[in-house]
Amino acid sequence: MLRLPPLRHEAPGTLDEAVALLAVDGAMLSAGGTDLVPNLKRRQYPDAATIVSLRRIPGMAGVRVESDGSLHIGSLTKLSSLAEHESIPLVVREAALSVASPQIRNQGTIGGNLCVDTRCNWLNVPQTWREAAEPCLKAGGETCWVAPAKKDCWAVSSSDLAPVLVALGAEVQLVGSGGRRSMPLEDFYRNDGMAHLTKGADEIITGVVVPPSSDMRASYRKLRRRGSIDFPILGVAVVASFDDDQVCTASRIVLGSVASSPLRVPEAEEVLVGRPFGSEVIAEASEAARKFARPLNNTDLTSRYRKRMIPVYVTRALGDLVEG
Ligand SMILES: Cc1cc2nc3c(=O)[nH]c(=O)nc-3n(C[C@H](O)[C@H](O)[C@H](O)COP(=O)(O)OP(=O)(O)OC[C@H]3O[C@@H](n4cnc5c(N)ncnc54)[C@H](O)[C@@H]3O)c2cc1C
Ligand code: SF4
Structure with missing residues (x-):
């Protein structure tokens, strides 16, 4: 033990x-x-x-609907409460429900989920296993065992809610010794496995604000080995709005678990906008996402397989947005 x-x-x-x-x-x-x-x-x-x-x-948990239709979610709100709350967008509820197990969702919070540490097969093992090799960069050594030629850590962003809430344009509210501030969740992350959050060490997330999204369609698709309990090894969040002719007017496509932060894919988003939504643009956007992301061999299953799954999961997620 x-x-x-x-x-x-x-x-x-x-x-x-x-x-x-x-x-x-x-x-x-x-x-x-x-x-x-x-x-x-x-x-x-x-x-x-x-x-x-x-x-x-006190007062750190709970969901409030603001007068402009946005949602304020206290950072200590449990994942299980989030998954059950009727005011929360379905895509967020489904992503919360995909995290870990019922016991962990009853204990884990939205704030903790957004800050969950980056993961790597070399590091997330007991100390005695790690000691079989020299410490890697993140453990205080000089070499990253995943990409030894580089001087960076590539540990994987492994939150299910992060890509979804970035895609929805959420903001985080923080308090620290410098006072209170808010920032777009997208800017809260840095693609660096050793320092993946841009906040200060004494800053606490107090809440998450989700803008109104009733005119948007959204989906989250998660790849993992076991359907019952596993961290994502690829997460695809898509959010888009459409006009009456089913032409896409705005879109966000965010990949989770392929880098040290959630990654927006502007090339794939641009493919969708201004064109009738259907299998042709979905295939183009999926291919753009495949070209964009470079998963490494430091989490479950091989990087080659995860790369091949990117267009498959983007196609599935965008397919969820097709009406009828
Ligand atoms: C077996 C297992 C399976 C898991 N599967 C998944 C999964 O499928 N998907 C997934 O996303 N996660 C998974 N997790 C990780 C974790 O359980 C969840 O992400 C959970 O939501 C973390 O929330 P917490 O409140 O327990 O965080 P904590 O463990 O309390 O904190 C996590 C990190 O966030 C920081 N933090 C917490 N709250 C705040 C705050 N308000 N402000 C600033 N920093 C804060 C902490 O300092 C810490 O660094 C799994 C964990 C286990 C053990
Ligand atoms: S990516 Fe490299 S430096 Fe980062 S935890 Fe893994 S082995 Fe260590």
Whole structure:
């Protein structure tokens, strides 16, 4: 059995206290803990000293419909609540329902899901296995074992909600020692496996704002080995609007789990806009997505197979938007 290392546990009652605790070296924030705790048990964070839990802070969970039709989702809202909430767009509910298992969805939160650490076959193993080789870049060494010729970490963004909420144009609200701010979720990510979030270490997501989407059609398709419980090894989120003649007027296509951040595919989005929606443009957009993405051999199944699945999953997701 893997055990946690010795750690202090703090459960502040206010956001201000949490921000102050997070400013200290070695502090790590915990929401549901379903990603953090296994990573700690595998000794992926050797500098961790204190866990700062958000769970005693009131008012951090729940969904509110704003007067302009947008949704405010508190960052501690559980994935299971999200999946059941009638005001939440169906595509978000389905993506939430595809995460892990019922037990984990009852514990895991939307904020934690958006910040879930990047994953790699070399790193997400127990410490004793990792010690069979020199530490890789992300573990403090000098070489990335996935792409040794480069000086970057390519660990994989593995959140199901991130590509969907980027495609819907969501924003995150943050609080930290520098005050409060909001930013498009798209800008919250950086394609760097070691530092995939652009937020500061003491910044906490307080909420997620999803703009009105009732005039859009959307779909999320997820590739994984086991349908019952598995991280995505490819996620395809598509959102588009159409005029009365079924001509696409706007689109967003976002790939998850092919890089260290969710990736929008502008080449594929442009193919759709201004043209009647059907099998011809869907095939062109799917091919554009295939050319765009370069999955590596650091998660389940081979990179070659995952690359071949990109046009298949984009075709399926866009096919979900065809009316009738
Ligand atoms: C067996 C298993 C299967 C899984 N399958 C999937 C899957 O299919 N899809 C998927 O997307 N995930 C999966 N996960 C990962 C995880 O369970 C979910 O992503 C979950 O939603 C994480 O939420 P949490 O609240 O538990 O996060 P935590 O573990 O508490 O936190 C995760 C990270 O986010 C940070 N964080 C948490 N909340 C905030 C906040 N409000 N502001 C700033 N930073 C924050 C933490 O510091 C930590 O770095 C799986 C996990 C396990 C163990
Ligand atoms: S991609 Fe490379 S540096 Fe990053 S975790 Fe994997 S082996 Fe380590």
